[in-house]
Amino acid sequence: MYLREFPNINWIRQTAANGFARGKDVLGNQLPADGWPNVILKVNSTHTERDNIKGPFSLFYNLKGRSLVGLDNQWHSVSNHFYCLSNQDQHFSLHIPREEVTTTSNIHFGQKLYQDVVQNQSHSSNWLLDNMNNTLVTDLELLAKTAFMISELQSKIQALHTYQQQNESDYSPDKEYEMTGSILEHLLFVNSQELRKIELVSAQKVATRKELFKRVNLGIDFIHSHELKNLKLDSISRNCGLSKFHFIRVFKEVYGLTPSNYISGLRAKKAHSLLGDQERDLQSIALELGFSELSAFTRFYKRHTGQSPSARRN
Numbered sequence: 001m002y003l004r005e006f007p008n009i010n011w012i013r014q015t016a017a018n019g020f021a022r023g024k025d026v027l028g029n030q031l032p033a034d035g036w037p038n039v040i041l042k043v044n045s046t047h048t049e050r051d052n053i054k055g056p057f058s059l060f061y062n063l064k065g066r067s068l069v070g071l072d073n074q075w076h077s078v079s080n081h082f083y084c085l086s087n088q089d090q091h092f093s094l095h096i097p098r099e100e101v102t103t104t105s106n107i108h109f110g111q112k113l114y115q116d117v118v119q120n121q122s123h124s125s126n127w128l129l130d131n132m133n134n135t136l137v138t139d140l141e142l143l144a145k146t147a148f149m150i151s152e153l154q155s156k157i158q159a160l161h162t163y164q165q166q167n168e169s170d171y172s173p174d175k176e177y178e179m180t181g182s183i184l185e186h187l188l189f190v191n192s193q194e195l196r197k198i199e200l201v202s203a204q205k206v207a208t209r210k211e212l213f214k215r216v217n218l219g220i221d222f223i224h225s226h227e228l229k230n231l232k233l234d235s236i237s238r239n240c241g242l243s244k245f246h247f248i249r250v251f252k253e254v255y256g257l258t259p260s261n262y263i264s265g266l267r268a269k270k271a272h273s274l275l276g277d278q279e280r281d282l283q284s285i286a287l288e289l290g291f292s293e294l295s296a297f298t299r300f301y302k303r304h305t306g307q308s309p310s311a312r313r314n
Helices: 009-017 111-122 125-130 151-166 173-200 206-225 233-239 244-255 259-275 282-288 294-305 309-313
Strands: 039-041 043-045 048-054 058-060 062-064 067-071 074-078 082-086 091-096 102-104 146-148
Touching (some): 009 048, 067 082, 074 082, 074 146, 074 206, 091 102, 111 173, 146 206, 151 173, 173 244, 206 233, 206 244, 233 244, 244 259, 259 282, 259 294, 259 309, 294 309
Antiparallel strands (some): 043 102, 048 091, 058 082, 062 102, 067 091
16 A cells, blocks of 8 residues: 555544454455555655654654654654664654654555565574464564665665556555565565674673663664764763663674764765765755865775765766
8 A cells, every 4th residue: 555645643543553354455456465565655744743753663764854753751863874673563753843844754564564574584494394284373573773774775665666656556456466575585684684683792691781782772872863074972871761871882892993982983884875866066965964175075085995975976
């Protein structure tokens, strides 16, 4: 189901709460399977507040502008560089700040698709052959946080929107299933790789390792929400409830580099993405990344990529 407007908030809240028990979409059409269907949103919007919706496994992302996603009393900032995921059956809130102009690109993955992809990633081919009609409900652990939007995932999302635009009168649910399944498969694989890093934390108790991993990722969320500018280790570590030295040590255990190096790497990735926009001048890109001087940005980019910003653009 591809939507260009947010569904009525009361309808979606009530319908989501009972798991689409009536089997109808927002237009009253019969759904192909029980539970949440695939819902792909591409909505141009300004100030919006959509609170307390029980959702499926979901991707929150913007093609333009910034919005806030509330999960478990924590707000996560998403943009065209950072996305956020929510768990199946988790309540979420979506706020677009006042005077912010956004193009929202959220995907709510249907429960049937979610189970298909999770089982495919969790079991062997032999098991899948022997249990083709198995309705075993499988769920995954997911740490709610933002992540950098890499080009591979961005291309998959853009291809989905392009397909809809080019085939609006002949839109195939099977093609939608295939394309959203590819996106979901990517997200779940990345999440599983991320969760393995919990074992890298040097603490004896499993609960302690999980808590430290969670706090380090609160720090990463803080870094992302401030768009990589004017960040001090004191404020980052304080936000996640660790001393500065403890935060640096655990961060390095988990990610293999210091927070400062992580921030520099993200700035270089974001610079690489921004330089692909031929409409943007170098000075405005430098300012967006927190450089007051173009020369400082040029030195930074060349140090991290081996080429100048102008060479990347050409």
